Amino acid sequence: MITFLLCAVFTLLAILPLVLYARNRYFIDDLRQAFTMLRIGKRLVSYKKQKPLYTIVDRFLDKVTEHPHKTFIVFEGSRFTYSQADKESNRVARALQAAHGGLEEGATVALFFGNEPDFVWTWLALLKLGCTVSLLNSNIRTKSLLHCFSCCAAKVLVAAADLRAAIEEVLPTLQEQGVRVFLFSEDCGVKGIESLSDKIQQASDQPLSPQLRSNINMKSPALYIYTSGTTGLPKAATINHERLWQSSFMHAISGVRSDDIIYLYLPLYHSSGMLMGLCGAINEGITIILRRKFSASNYWNDCRKHNVTVIQYIGEIMRYLCNSPQRDNDRDHKVRLAIGNGVRADTWAEFLHRFGDIKICECYGATEGNIGFVNYIGKIGAVGKENFLHKMTFSYALVMYDTEKEEPVRDSRGFCIKVPSGETGLLVVKIGERTPFTGYAKNKQQTEKKKLRDVFVKGDLYFNSGDLLRIDNEGFVFFQDRIGDTFRWKGENVATTEVADLLLMMDCIEEANVYGVKVPGHEGRIGMASVMLKENMDFDGKAIHQHVKDYLPSYARPRFIRIQHDLEVTGTFKQKKVKLTEEGFNPGAIKDPLFFLEDKEGYVPMTQELYNAIADGILRL
Structure with a gap:
């Protein structure tokens, strides 16, 4: 009898993996990912217990001790070891x-x-x-620059020498606010701006006392990173030390090793470049090949020259690389891993076909969000994958969303309605101790707008991601669209209200409705504005072009302008965008006058020939 029972038990144990695989063919991958997350979670708990708090700078100092002579950053022909970086930062700290x-x-x-x-x-x-x-953001100027600086209550500004002109434009206001401005130059010569490079050269490179940061805790703000929103001006998302750690673990989750070399060209003022890129690299103690900006023509040559093994991306980058001229040595590189977000399924497949067997680890998250997804399987097109541990850690759902009313659909009891598996819905995430939402600095109104109350039961509180997602029956997560008054172009978020406000400064424009439209072969949406002209006034394309050129970065300038007699609004006087977005910029389907922004000529009449050239990929935007 005992022998029979033992045989039965062993038989069950033998067939159990087959049963689990039959129900979930990704069970082993999910289990492996769960173990990785548990290991990372254990590390984070240990950091929380240390007094004083173990921060990312302590991690950096540990890496300095472990391998002082290892290259930390390579930049434009110069190499800096971990030890040199430590000493340089000591000099800067003492000079300040x-x-x-x-x-x-x-x-x-x-x-x-x-x-x-x-x-x-x-x-x-x-x-x-x-x-x-x-x-x-090094691209912002004047009004936006002052707003971003002021909204985090900073009293000190440190700037690069090449941004001196931008500082001088706002210097009178900064002086009125009692702000100290330091410029990375040896001699400034402008009253109100202090040189810093000369002071750094004279400063000691000796270590600083850890007691200088002894009162920092996990909830203390570490960074303010700016994200565009419906206010029309960027919002300062508060990144505390806990959130910084969580984001920096993306490298470990993706399989980055200590001997890897990462290519970093994404802006360090963004969460991708700073949190995932720089902080992630420090966490693993690896070498960074730092570049000022992305260059498709130099991309793979840089990777080959520096033996790069890991790259970061946003979806647009992948498309640029795929659209670059093919070369015989496209697969001649050592890149084995790509980490990022926003790549379309067709571009993803083309990238792998052209550039070789590179593991793409697509992820989903927002700078201020309280949830993240990771596609650790590598399924083309998915931004993430659910697993049992992820569901235990986060309480989230996809709910029905009314794009016309711009709000979640609620049932007769006033609660949100979950969408069936495989259907598109608005991602909402419960706000709690493990999934906090820290909000925006000095912006209580916008912080509250991101919260949803009474979602499933009376009194509950959820974070409104502003994103429409779809989750299939295997647990793969797919990004569908972005709601609200923000769209993404060239890897940057564009706030429609900010652009509309600038257009309204023009004498000829009475009303402006700004939105993003899809362009064949491009990720994201490009800017378009529907405007109503003032009575007895004509459209001044050259003046408007000069105006947006003066005040907006290139990615935020409306590429198309549509002239309408009246702008449609909802019952609550909100401008309607859905229909306009769907109609796009095809002059063959739109009777209203259309204009296209040519970089040298300004806004010129939009013709069918121009539309065809854009649709066929002949004219690149």
Whole structure:
């Protein structure tokens, strides 16, 4: 009898994997991913228990001790070891301390840089001093620059030398606010701007005391990263030290090794470049090949030259690479892993076919969001994969959404309605201790707008992601669209209200409705504006072009303008965008006058020939 029972038990154990595989063919992958997440979670718990708090700068210092002579950053022909980076950041910290006696733990300092080593040294220096760092987009100017600087209550601004002109434009206002401005130059010569490079050269490179940041905890703000929204101006998402750690673990989740070399060209002022890229690289102690900006023509040559094994991307990058001229050595590289988000299924497949067997680890998340998905399987087109541990950790759902009313659909009891498996819905995530939503700095109104109450039961509270997703019956997550007044173009979020406000500054424009439209062969949506002209006034294409060129970065300028007699609004006077978005910019289907932005000529009449050239990929946008 005992022998029979033992045989039965062993038989059940033998067939159990087959049963589990039959129900979920990705069971082993899910289990492996769950173990990875548990291991990372254990590390994070141990960091939380350490007194003082173990931060990313402590991780960096540990890597300095482990391999001081290992290359940390390669930039435009120069190499900097972990030890050199440590000493450079010590000099910057001491120079700032000497120049600004009030720069201490808890202070907020804004950085205004493009991608360069000085950005990294200054960020590390401020972390060593216990400061919170506000990362300003180096493309913003005037009104947006002042708004972003002011909304995080910073009293110190540190800028790159090549952004001096942008600083001078807003200097009078900064001086009125009592702001100290430091420029990375040896001699400035402008009253109100202090040089910093000369002070750094004279400063000591000796280590700073950890006591300078001894009161920092996991909930303390580490960074402010800006994200566009319905207010029309960027919002400062608060990234605390816990969130910073969570994002930096993306490298470990994706399989990055300590001997890898990563190619980093995404802006360090964005969450992808800073949190996943720089912080992720520090966490693993790897080498970074840092580049100022993306270049399709130099991309693979850089990868070959520096033996790059890991790349980061946004979807548009993949398309640019696929559209570049084919070469015989397209597969001649050592890249084995690509980490990022936003790549379309067709581009994904083409990228693999052309450039070889590279593991693509697509992920989903928002700078201010409280959930993330990772496609650890590699299924083409999916932004993530559910598993049992993920469902236990996060409480989320896809709910029905009314795109006309721009709100979730609610039942007779006033609760949201979950969509069936395989259908598209708005992603909402319960806000709780394990999934907090820290919101936006000095912007309670916009923080509240991202919260949904009474979602499934009275009194519950959820984060509104603003994204429409679909989850199939195997647990794969697919991004469908973005709702609200923000669209994405060239890897940047564009706030429609900000663009509309700028258009309304023109004498000839009475009303403006800005939205994003799809373009064949392109990720995201490109900017388009429907405008109503003032009575007895004509459309001034050249003046409008000069205006948007002066005030907006290239990715935010409306590429198409449609002239309408009246702009449609809803019953609550919200401008209707859905129909306009669907109609796009085809002059053959639209009777209203249409204009196209040519870089040299300004806004010119949109013709069928122009439309065909864009649709056929002859004219690149």
